[in-house]
Amino acid sequence: MKNYRSYRKLSGEGFMLEVTGVVDDYTYTIISTGKSTITVLGHNGLKGSKKKYYLYCDVCSEDQELFGGGLSSTKRSLKIGSFPCGCGTPKWSESQYKVLVRRRCVDRGYKFYGWASKFKGNSTKLLLSNPSTGNLWRSTSINNFLSRGNGDPVEAKSNLADKIRVPRKDREVEIREKLTSEGGNFVDWESLNYKGNSSKFKWICKEGHHCLTSVGHFLNAGNRCMSCANLTKGTYGYYFNRTEEDDNLYVIRFKNDSVIKVGRAFDVEARISDSRGLLKSSGCNREDIEILCTMTGKHQQVYDTEQWIHGELTTLGFHAHWITWTSECFTEDSEAMIYKLLKDCTLIE
Numbered sequence: 001m002k003n004y005r006s007y008r009k010l011s012g013e014g015f016m017l018e019v020t021g022v023v024d025d026y027t028y029t030i031i032s033t034g035k036s037t038i039t040v041l042g043h044n045g046l047k048g049s050k051k052k053y054y055l056y057c058d059v060c061s062e063d064q065e066l067f068g069g070g071l072s073s074t075k076r077s078l079k080i081g082s083f084p085c086g087c088g089t090p091k092w093s094e095s096q097y098k099v100l101v102r103r104r105c106v107d108r109g110y111k112f113y114g115w116a117s118k119f120k121g122n123s124t125k126l127l128l129s130n131p132s133t134g135n136l137w138r139s140t141s142i143n144n145f146l147s148r149g150n151g152d153p154v155e156a157k158s159n160l161a162d163k164i165r166v167p168r169k170d171r172e173v174e175i176r177e178k179l180t181s182e183g184g185n186f187v188d189w190e191s192l193n194y195k196g197n198s199s200k201f202k203w204i205c206k207e208g209h210h211c212l213t214s215v216g217h218f219l220n221a222g223n224r225c226m227s228c229a230n231l232t233k234g235t236y237g238y239y240f241n242r243t244e245e246d247d248n249l250y251v252i253r254f255k256n257d258s259v260i261k262v263g264r265a266f267d268v269e270a271r272i273s274d275s276r277g278l279l280k281s282s283g284c285n286r287e288d289i290e291i292l293c294t295m296t297g298k299h300q301q302v303y304d305t306e307q308w309i310h311g312e313l314t315t316l317g318f319h320a321h322w323i324t325w326t327s328e329c330f331t332e333d334s335e336a337m338i339y340k341l342l343k344d345c346t347l348i349e
Helices: 075-079 094-108 142-146 153-164 168-182 215-219 226-230 268-273 278-282 299-315 332-343
Strands: 008-012 015-021 027-032 036-043 053-057 071-073 111-115 126-130 135-137 185-189 200-204 210-214 246-254 259-265 289-298 329-331
Touching: 071 075, 094 111, 094 142, 126 142, 135 153, 153 332, 168 185, 168 200, 168 215, 200 215, 210 215, 215 299, 246 268, 246 299, 246 332, 259 268, 259 299, 259 332, 268 278, 268 289, 278 289, 289 299, 289 332, 299 332, 329 332
Parallel strands: none
Antiparallel strands: 008 015, 015 027, 027 036, 036 053, 053 071, 111 126, 126 135, 185 200, 200 210, 246 259, 246 289, 259 329
16 A cells, blocks of 8 residues: 555536545545535455445435445546435435335325336336325336426326416407407307316307317317318328228337327327338337327227327326427326326227
8 A cells, every 4th residue: 555645636517526645546535515525435455447435425424224335436436526425416226216215205295115117227117106186106207206306197187277277267268369360259168167177168160160179178289170170081180981990099108208199090000110100200119119008999989089188188288299200299197197088988998
């Protein structure tokens, strides 16, 4: 062991590193600005890339539940300011993720039952419940729960409804203005019991068709006169001359984009793989997508269900508007809500 002392400082983004003495060839005291001081205590005696330095963080090392196994790092990681504790961006182990999720559940009043599927890092889905809503779901990943704040879809729906609920008179003004610009006319509300986006109103399109549409479907999802849509083959995926043919509704996960697509196709595999299919338009490989669910029914029934689900998910704020190759994608946290909606439909799984 070398027997001398040295003193120098190195700085980087968000941290300062001070060399204050010698352990083998370096002793470091790392100051992570505004967070903590991390001190090197020694090393494992190995050489090269296998050499690990034992560390003590005056904040994180006190947390025995999360860091009870101690802290260690390579010299290179320390030099670039990559710290193995909560003061940096550590690569959490499975047991550490469980601790983090449990703690967040305590903060939010949830119950954590474990992984919903095989553990695969921060993309692992959680099995959670919310006693306040009685909801049990398995659609939220570790990353979305810890980093993005995603949680109970039912609770999110309630919070969103409270947030966006606009007085009926104001909604009516908005609807009337839009109908006037499109050549239609507002008739009346279906019920005097106004429930925000789920409330339906009667109106007449420019062709004279009488329509009944919910506020959310009309303003958020862009749904319009079904009679007019039915007159044009293929409009919004509707085929007026095939209404009694067997059709399929599909729910597909696109792993690379972390979104779920809800669509319909007479032949699902062809819709995925043909020359103008989903693989081509999305730029994904076959192994990058996962068919979560398919349901069957007559074309009219499948189309109506698809449009209804699109409208409900969009109203609830799940629409993945950043996806440019289709308008039918929704965030992964919509999965539980999709299954809930499908339970209320008449299609056959």
